[in-house]
Amino acid sequence: MDCRLFNTLVDDIARGCLADEDIRKAATNHAEACLLCARRLAEAERLTLALRQFAASVGVLQAPPEVEKTLRIRFAQQRNLAQWHRRRQRLVLGAVAAAALLAALSVFLLLKSEGMRQNQPEVSITRPIVKAGKETESTPADRSLVASARANPRNAVGLEEGFIPLPYGEGSPAPAEEQVIRVKLPDSVLEEIGLPAPNGPAARYVTADVLLGEDGIARAIKIVQ
Amino acid sequence: MRERAECSDGDLLRRMQAGDEEAFTAIYRRHQGGIYRFAFHMTGSPEIAEEVTQEVFMTLIRHHEQFDPLKGSLQAFLFGIGRNHVLRYFERERDHVSLDSNDFDGSYVLSDNLEAVAADPLSELTREEAATQVWDAVMSLPAIYREVVVLCELQEMSYGEAAQLLACAVGTVRSRLHRARGLLLSKLKTLRQVSSGLNS
Numbered sequence: 050m051d052c053r054l055f056n057t058l059v060d061d062i063a064r065g066c067l068a069d070e071d072i073r074k075a076a077t078n079h080a081e082a083c084l085l086c087a088r089r090l091a092e093a094e095r096l097t098l099a100l101r102q103f104a105a106s107v108g109v110l111q112a113p114p115e116v117e118k119t120l121r122i123r124f125a126q127q128r129n130l131a132q133w134h135r136r137r138q139r140l141v142l143g144a145v146a147a148a149a150l151l152a153a154l155s156v157f158l159l160l161k162s163e164g165m166r167q168n169q170p171e172v173s174i175t176r177p178i179v180k181a182g183k184e185t186e187s188t189p190a191d192r193s194l195v196a197s198a199r200a201n202p203r204n205a206v207g208l209e210e211g212f213i214p215l216p217y218g219e220g221s222p223a224p225a226e227e228q229v230i231r232v233k234l235p236d237s238v239l240e241e242i243g244l245p246a247p248n249g250p251a252a253r254y255v256t257a258d259v260l261l262g263e264d265g266i267a268r269a270i271k272i273v274q
Numbered sequence: 275m276r277e278r279a280e281c282s283d284g285d286l287l288r289r290m291q292a293g294d295e296e297a298f299t300a301i302y303r304r305h306q307g308g309i310y311r312f313a314f315h316m317t318g319s320p321e322i323a324e325e326v327t328q329e330v331f332m333t334l335i336r337h338h339e340q341f342d343p344l345k346g347s348l349q350a351f352l353f354g355i356g357r358n359h360v361l362r363y364f365e366r367e368r369d370h371v372s373l374d375s376n377d378f379d380g381s382y383v384l385s386d387n388l389e390a391v392a393a394d395p396l397s398e399l400t401r402e403e404a405a406t407q408v409w410d411a412v413m414s415l416p417a418i419y420r421e422v423v424v425l426c427e428l429q430e431m432s433y434g435e436a437a438q439l440l441a442c443a444v445g446t447v448r449s450r451l452h453r454a455r456g457l458l459l460s461k462l463k464t465l466r467q468v469s470s471g472l473n474s
Contacts, residue, residue, distance in 0.1 A: 060452050066432070096459060100427040103408040107428075112310040112327040117302060120331050121295060127335050128293045 050079040055086045063093035212260055212269035215242060226263040231256065231273065242270065283348040291338055302331055305349055308429065309356045315424040316360045318413050326359045346438065353439045357421070364417055411461040419454035426451050 058076050061067040067076070080087045233254045239245065256274040259267045281289075281300065289297035309330050314323035333355050334341075341351045412423055425436040426447065433451075437444045 057452070060455055064426075092459065093455065096455060096462075097427070099404050099408050099462075100412075100423070100458075101430075103405045103412075104428040104430070106405045107315075110307065110311045110314055110323075112306045112324055116306070116324055116328050116331075117299070119328065120302060120335070121299060123332060124295055124298050124335050128295070132293070 050075045052079075052083060052086055055079050055083070056089065059086070059089055059093045062090060063097045065097075211271040212258075213242075213244070213271065214269045215267050227268070228261045228263075229258050230261060231258050233257075239272075244272070284343060287338065287341065287348060298335070301334070301348070305352050306331070308349070309352060311429060312353065312421075312424055313356055313360055315412070315428050316417070316420060317363060318409075322360075322363055326356050326363070329359050330356045346441075350438050350441070354441065357440070361417065407462055408458075411458045414461055415454055415457055419450055419457060422447055422450045423454045423458070 055076055058067060058072065062073065062076055067073045080090045233256055236253055236255060239255060255272055258271045258273055260269040260271075262268055281297075283301065283304070286297045286301045286304075290301060306327055310323050310327045313326035314320060317323060317326075330352050334352065341348060345351075412420060412428075415423060421440065422436060425431045425439065426433065431439075433444045433447045437447045440447065
């Protein structure tokens with residue numbers, strides 16, 4: 050071992066942390082033979098001793114107890130804050146889920162009602178002809194229509210007036226009072242009663258006058274538009 | 275509490291994350307001493323050491339999810355936070371005295387240090403004087419040398435332990451310590467000469 054190598058090891062030797070026994074022995078032998086390296090080692094050992102004495106004089110330092118107390122308070126505050134955040138997060142998530150569910154339900158109901166509305170005929174009474182045996186607001190044409198209908202529905206709602214007798218109204222007895230109502234019907238209804246449905250998207254609904262008996266059964270129909 | 279003391283850091287941390295205050299206290303008691311001593315030896319100020327210790331554990335409370343056991347131990351994580359606080363303190367206090375690193379050429383070898391060896395700067399000092407002068411010498415070291423002296427000499431850690439805490443190679447710790455010890459000897463020699471001059 051030469052002085053240069055010894056110099057790289059002197060701190061480890063002085064600190065007692067040179068693990069390799071052979072190297073340590075070689076270094077010790079070199080220090081015995083070399084006065085300069087022996088002094089270097091002695092100096093390094095004294096420095097180590099001084100540092101350790103200094104560390105011992107300082108003692109085992111600890112943070113003051115107030116630090117622990119403060120930190121425990123902060124920990125509890127932080128835990129409560131985190132719990133509050135978690136609760137709030139759950140509430141927000143719950144509210145969002147409820148809102149989404151409500152929106153979905155609303156859309157569903159809206160679509161459903163729209164579908165029902167499209168499949169049901171729109172009914173509006175436009176021209177009451179006879180009410181409780183008393184003719185009101187009826188035109189002469191209406192009155193002749195009613196008289197004709199009383200005698201025979203098929204004849205009464207003949208092609209002249211544009212009324213077409215409905216099949217299930219044929220066997221019914223002639224009603225004492227009739228009423229004409231104006232309705233909007235899906236074109237599919239025309240097919241059901243044996244009439245040709247108009248073509249084209251604009252003709253999805255047709256406006257028709259329906260002649261009702263006092264029993265509420267439709268006797269005849271007239272396509273208005 | 276004894277049961278807590280036997281728990282691993284990982285177990286305690288999991289309990290702490292679940293809101294267990296006792297687990298947090300156990301972690302604190304286990305690690306606060308090393309962090310406080312490091313901060314104290316680095317800054318020389320008990321107030322700063324207290325502040326650093328508190329900040330380290332406040333960071334653990336607020337950002338415990340940042341600890342990744344795959345990257346290192348909890349001790350290294352806490353120590354790294356403490357070290358950053360200390361370095362930030364140094365940045366704020368730029369007027370601290372520091373030895374010029376050129377005072378020491380990295381080698382004790384031969385002729386340049388003959389005089390220093392012969393002078394034997396520590397031999398005539400009383401223990402109290404020695405402690406004061408060692409303290410002054412340590413505090414005058416640049417931070418990167420001071421921290422290895424604090425860890426390896428004052429806290430008697432191995433090179434490996436210090437390297438883990440400083441997140442550097444063992445060889446780096448070893449070479450920095452070698453240089454730091456050389457600087458300390460130079461400083462102690464200077465202090466001794468000043469002291470002798472004042473006495474005479």
